[in-house]
Amino acid sequence: MKIQTKYHGEIELNEKDIWHFEKGIPGFEDEKQFTVLSFEDNDIFFVLQSVNNFSLGFIISNPFSFFKEYEIKLDDAVTYALELEKPEDSMVYVILTVKDPFSESTANLQAPLVFNLINNKAKQIILNDYSRKQPVSAAAVKE
Template sequence: MTTITGVPALQPITRELTFVEQGLLGFEALLRYELTVYDPETPFYWLRSLEDEQVAFVVMEPIWLLEDYDFELSEDDARLMAVTAPQDVFVLLLCTVPEEPLDMTANLLGPLVFNRHNNLGRQLILDRQRYPLRYPLFQPQDPETESPTSAAVSEPGAAS
């Protein structure tokens, strides 16, 4: 088992990613994606299918939300992605973007884990007791200030 924690940030480049064995839940047959910067002023990326142009997801790195987001990578998953050290990986979270953007959530339960050297990846399913499927990106609005606070807009490592 390899513990994945404190993963270094991605460089803002376009890269092609390939899921090994199966794609994302609900999109198992789609294995090849392109990761591009959504907007350099935000922590978001586009994850677009190279096999179905109608399939795209907003994703982000967990460091923007939680400093202590960590999990175990099984030996089988590490082998499939050719991961030999925790520094070999980068992690992305799928985001849900509803009609009201302040209600955005990130999926902490099913992270996307990729080997940063060969771009092979897997979607993991973590412990439901530890991580939620829908983690709010923005904290509830404070009625005193009437302005939302957001973990996603603060600098990595900043106190929230």
């Protein structure tokens, strides 16, 4: 299928590349299907693009690229909802608030996105131990 995107224009998308958020993302509960798109020559930042709303695209990144001590523990309700059997079957991203200059950008460590690589289910979870606005300025961006 073809979809319009916020940052990549029109793209061809396969069903296997669609992530299903059963309850949407907080604040965007009606948006249940997303895809993860990469930027050319960049393996740190990605776009979580809504399949149905071309103007909805979040900049995301692997939090462990920036925050080596970051740790999440998934409770039983999350692992059940995602049908997640093993931690290695998952990947985690966080949504960034990108600012100009980039050094003022922040990562939402309080609400990571957890993806089940086996069944394409995904969910944003809430962690009470972290900040919604953690600066990413200490991160080294690969060129």
